[in-house]
Amino acid sequence: MVESKVEPFVVGSKSFTAVAINTAAKAGQWIKSKLGDINRVDTKYSSQDLVTEVDKGSEKLIRNLIMTHFPDHSILGEEGVEPGPEASAKALQAMSDEEYLWIVDPIDGTTNFVHGFPFYSVSIALAHKGEIIxxxxxxxxxxxxxxxxxxxxxxxxxxxxxxxxxxxxSESLVATGFPADRDGALPINLKGTLALAPKVRNLRSGGSAALHMAYVAAGRLSGFWEIGLSAWDVAAGSLLIQESGGKVSDTAGNPYRLAVRNVLATNGQIHDELQQELAGAGATGL
Known part of the structure; x- marks a missing residue:
C-alpha cells in the first residue's frame, strides 16, 4: 500500500495520520480475512441493521491500536453505542467537548460484508475540539x-x-442509501430517490456511506445524500470531500458539523441544485 504524500499532523513524535492509516489498513485486512467465515449475525436497531462478531473484533483492534499510541484520546465507535438515532446523537453529545476524539466505523457496509458483496470500508476520523483534522x-x-x-x-x-x-x-452520477430506520429515515430517503432518479444521469446505492463519500472526493460520483446517518458514517468522508474541492452540508444546505445526520455531499457545482430538488420533494428530513 502506498501512503499519502501529505505532511502528517504530529503530536510529540507521533503522527496522527500515520496511526490512522496503519490502523485502518490493519483492520481492513483482518476484516477481509474473515469474509465468508461469519458464525453469527445479530440485528441491532431493525432487522436490516446488522452486526457481526467481525464488526466488534474490528472495533476492538482499532481501539487497541489507537490507545497504544494516544492513551489520553477519546474514541467514539459505532459498536460501543446503543442502536438507534437517539443513542447515536446522545453518544456524540457526551463526547463533543473532548480535545481529541477518534470517530470510528469498524465496518461501514456490514450488510454487504455479510452477503459477500465487496463494497464495505473502515472509516476513521480524528476531531480536534470538534473539527475534523x-x-x-x-x-x-x-x-x-x-x-x-x-x-x-x-x-x-x-x-x-x-x-x-x-x-x-443531468450530467451527474449520484448515490444514496436505504437507511435501516424503516419507519423514520427510509421513507424520506425514498421520496428523494423518486424525485431525483429522473433528474440525474443515474443513481447508485452501494451500501457504504463512507465509501460513497470517498468516491465523491475521487470524482467517481458527483453527489451523495442520505437521511439518518451517524457521525462515524460521515466524519472521515466529509474531510476527504472538502480537501478534494467539494462541499458537505446538511440536506438544508447548512455547513457540516459532527452532529449532522441528514447529509448532502457533492463536487460543489451541483450542490445547490441537488439541495433544491430534495427540498422541493420534502425529502430533507429537516
Whole structure:
C-alpha cells in the first residue's frame, strides 16, 4: 500500500495520520480475512441493521491500536453505542467537548460484508475540539486507501483526489442509501430517490456511506445524500470531500458539523441544485 504524500499532523513524535492509516489498513485486512467465515449475525436497531462478531473484533483492534499510541484520546465507535438515532446523537453529545476524539466505523457496509458483496470500508476520523483534522477510509476489497488532512489535501495511494467537474444534475452520477430506520429515515430517503432518479444521469446505492463519500472526493460520483446517518458514517468522508474541492452540508444546505445526520455531499457545482430538488420533494428530513 502506498501512503499519502501529505505532511502528517504530529503530536510529540507521533503522527496522527500515520496511526490512522496503519490502523485502518490493519483492520481492513483482518476484516477481509474473515469474509465468508461469519458464525453469527445479530440485528441491532431493525432487522436490516446488522452486526457481526467481525464488526466488534474490528472495533476492538482499532481501539487497541489507537490507545497504544494516544492513551489520553477519546474514541467514539459505532459498536460501543446503543442502536438507534437517539443513542447515536446522545453518544456524540457526551463526547463533543473532548480535545481529541477518534470517530470510528469498524465496518461501514456490514450488510454487504455479510452477503459477500465487496463494497464495505473502515472509516476513521480524528476531531480536534470538534473539527475534523484527519480522515481515512479504507476499502479492503480493492485495497484503496483514501486519506485527508485538514488544509493539506486528500490522496488515494499518493495521488491527489479531485471532485468531478459535472456542473448539472443531468450530467451527474449520484448515490444514496436505504437507511435501516424503516419507519423514520427510509421513507424520506425514498421520496428523494423518486424525485431525483429522473433528474440525474443515474443513481447508485452501494451500501457504504463512507465509501460513497470517498468516491465523491475521487470524482467517481458527483453527489451523495442520505437521511439518518451517524457521525462515524460521515466524519472521515466529509474531510476527504472538502480537501478534494467539494462541499458537505446538511440536506438544508447548512455547513457540516459532527452532529449532522441528514447529509448532502457533492463536487460543489451541483450542490445547490441537488439541495433544491430534495427540498422541493420534502425529502430533507429537516
Amino acid at each position: 484527519v480522515g481515512v477510509v479504507y476499502d479492503p476489497s480493492r485495497d484503496e486507501l483514501f486519506v485527508a488532512e485538514k488544509g493539506k489535501g486528500a490522496y488515494m495511494h499518493g495521488n491527489k483526489t479531485k471532485v468531478s467537474l459535472d456542473s448539472k444534475l
